Amino acid sequence: MSAPEVIPASDKPCETFVLNVGPQHPATHGVLRLKLTMDGEYIMRAEPVCGYIHRMHEKMGENRTWAQFLPNTGRIDYLAAMAYNHAYVAAVERAAKIAVPPRAEYIRVITTELNRISSHLVWFGAFLLDLGGFTPLLYAFDDREQILDMLEAVTGSRLTYCYYRFGGVCNDVDADFIRGCRDFVARLRPRLKMYRTLVTDNIILRKRLEGIGFISQEMCRKYGATGPVIRGSGVAYDVRKIEPYSVYREFDFDIPTFPEGDCMARYLVRMEEMAQSLRIIEQAVDKLPDGPVLSSGVPRVLKPPAGDYCFAVEAARGRFLVRIVSDNKEIPYRVRLRTPCFSNLSLFEEATAGMMLPDALAVLGSLDLVIPDIDR
């Protein structure tokens, strides 16, 4: 049996109907609505309708002090809150010219990478759930639980972290955390191998994902797709390498890319990224310097000098950019958040034209969308 080619939809679209997938639907993982114009089971047009969970994070930023906006950042992409914390904190640090102690930078990298793995594990489980395989979800959550426990011990929360502060992090990590990191690296490596043999090499999964949902490099550029989506199209675009921030320059890690551009490529990118994050954590734990974790010279009431500042990080789903405009007051003049899921979702319509419904939902899963991240 040859690999499934793109099956052409009938050339006579005689009668179409509109199928609303969402706002409440098991495959959208949140309140996203897809307005599908269907010809039988073929999708003629897929129109994402977002805004159901819009919470005006950007406007909220203009109504509270610099520090008060910090908890909001953890609630945009709730699965990868650390990276979002990091982007905002680093943007303010850049604006107010606050130096960060090296130990704090290492802790930031370790926690962000742990958070990236936990985010990818959720995606792994949820994606296979979309494809009708329920069992991997519980294995993935079992692994994720270890990360959540470790992060809970240092940050005090399990999901919407607010751990970073202007000039460092709020708590120092203890020996238990370091030991936990090493144990976790030792635990997850064989588990990733197991996922490879049990899930990735499964013929049904390969048939479902290979050649499905092709996204070209041009499409990625056109819509501004980043993260595993663009890397699954063969572009080695990763903010950690292209514009290295924090202490990422000091670690040896690869940017996994797969040129196929199909769902399988995006799947493999994320699976490989977990292994790379483990490498970073291992190195960071070994190199972790001593010293303070919070810079002492940060004023109680922060008034960054007037100006326009940007900071981009590689979040679990792509490039997350915070742009802040300060007019030297206690509250920001403007906070702009560039979230990766919004751009990644925008190519959905073009990528799924003429596709069958189950394939389109596989594409949706392979984009790894977090709905509050789209709507902000």
Next chain:
Amino acid sequence: MSLSELLRMLVYVVGVMAFVGLNAAYLVLAERKGAGRFQRRPGPTEVGYAGWLQPVADGVKLLCKQLIVPPGADAALFRLAPLLVMIPAMMSLAVIPFSETLVGRNINVGLVFVFAFGAINVMAVMLSGWASRNKYAIISAARVVSQDVAYEIPMLLVVITMLMATGTMNLHEIVQQQAGWFWHWNLFRLDLNPLMPVTFIIFFTCMLAETNRAPFDMAEAESELVAGAFTEYAGMGFGVFFMAEYANIVVGCAMTTLLFLGGWQSPFGVGSGVIWFLLKMYAVVFTVIWVRWTFPRTQFYNLLNLSWKILIPLSLFTLILTAVMMKVLRA
């Protein structure tokens, strides 16, 4: 009709209904427990000792719920569909021999009878989808029809192969031919057809597809079609579909056992009885559950490709091979 005959009939009607009901209820529990074990969790444990009363609690909950007929739906067909899906499974069990003597009706066309009733299942799911007036349900109904038509063909080709090999449509006789050690089971009787294990796998695959079980559960692909053809059903209407799924699995697994695994025959030549039939049947049922919690769902066109491009040619080939072997070797 004598009184004893009437009594015997009554006992069998009650027996079959109880068997179907109990199986449906406790296979749901077995599936949930089994799935739990596959997923490193205990499954239901709260109701009764180790969760043994869970099916009762589920049943009571479903019974207490209102039966909703959505506005615009075809009320008569909508209510008829759950019955149509349950009755064939019960009817089939009337001719399935559990042991040498334990059989509702030992009729000469038992084999055809079971598959004839099995075909009604498709119509029931299609009706439920059509009558619901729901887009997801209609998509699901269309899928079910094309899937079941596609898989009925290789399945019936396999049945014809078995019919030629055994020379009878009487399920009782088919099992009696397999008496002796386990290599006398049809599965291992390579003298009838050297591709017998392949035939078995085709039959098992088609059985999974016919009962709409994962990885072929297109009818209620929950991440795509919410609950497929059953989206609009509430309360016991849904409950009956759910029970029918398990009743159909029982029938399918029973047929697998009868046709290939020697029915009630003991694998060691002595001690044949109903216990062997049940053991083999539940082993097949366990495999069905095991498959569901291990594999993701296939795509629809891959599913049809598998049937039209692989299973049908293969089953046709085994059919011709059996015919040639019968002519050449046994003539």
